Amino acid sequence: MNRAQPSRTAPGILSGWLSLPARLVRAGLFGALLLLAIVLTAAVWQPHWPLARYDFLVLYALAVQVGMLALRLETPREALVIVLFHLTGTAMEWFKVSAGSWSYPEAGTLGAFGVPLFTGFMYASVGSFIARALRLFDMRIAPYPPxxxxxxxxxxxxxxxxxxxxxxDARWALMALTLVLFWRARVRMTLHRRVVVRLPVAALAAALLLWGAENAGTLSGTWAYAGQDRWDLVAVSKFGSWYLLLYVAWVTVTIVYRDRIHREG
Incomplete structure (x- = not known):
């Protein structure tokens, strides 16, 4: 008599799905810890304290990075992805703040051109999530475009x-190009079993999470968009921006993780 595979049974499938949130937290650990610090410090920080909140967030992000590497929660390759994202993200922050797209209302020493240095780590957390998810969910992406x-x-x-x-603005044309170029690309990952999802669908889901995290940041008063009240939701158009930024993230990650993408399906 053939026995059913344990992973195919109802209890096995249920336990696999129940473990998914914990594995997602592990993949997004750096970003989750940073967002938690942003929200909590906004609630308790006092202006007369000797260390500015923005400066604390810079030191905190560095300490988390060192701790994750020391505890082997993060690999050197994942740390390299964070460095790449920090550089590209900080450069974009400098320009966007100078253009008046958003601002950082609090004081701080560890920063330049009106941008505190912890902001680069916010972008880096996106790259960290993708890189760690590739490992923790044993992801493969195929067929990948040239x-x-x-x-x-x-x-x-x-x-x-x-x-x-x-x-x-060419964002709508670029969104269309993401579908043309990546619609055939499928992300294969291990949950309770092998799961396959088209890459643009995965990008939409991730963009929704990032848009939610961005709302938490604006509600905490850590940054403010031009013309937006603190209690207003971030414009839905920013959801599209995150969707596009995730393709920049995919491309950046593939610089380090070429072994996870394959031309053939």
Whole structure:
């Protein structure tokens, strides 16, 4: 008599899905710890304390990074992804703040051009999540488009975040190109069993989570969009921005994780 595989039984499937939130937290541990610190410090920090809250967040993010590496919760490759994202994210922050897109209302020493240095870690947490999810969920992406095409699209999206202040915004055309280029790409991951999802669908789900996290940041008063009251929800258009930024993230991660993407299905 053939025995059913344990992972295919109802209890096995249920336990697999119940373990999913914990594994998602593990994948997004760096971002979750940073968001938690942003929210909690906003609630308790006092202006007369000797250390500015923004400076504390910089030191806190560095300490979390060192701790995760020391405890082997993060691999050197994942740390390299964080460095790459910190650089590209900080550069974008400098430009966006100078252009008046958003601002950081509190004082701080560890920063430049009106941008506290912890903001680069916020972008880095996106790359960290993707890199750690690749490992923790044993992800494979196939069929992946030609590398030159993926890098060209990622570069065009990144440039558009800057250029739309001077020329017509190309985000809708870029969104269409993400579907043209990546619709066939499928993310294969292990939950309770092997699960397959199209990459644009995974990007939409991740963008929704990031939009929610961004609302937590604005509600805490850590940053403020131009013309937005603290208690207003972040504009839905920012959801589209996060969706596009995730393709820049995918492309950046593939610089380090080429072994996880395959041209053939």
């Amino acid at each position: 590398h030159w095409a993926a890098f060209a699209l990622g570069g065009a999206i990144y440039v558009n975040f800057w250029a739309h202040h001077f020329v017509p």
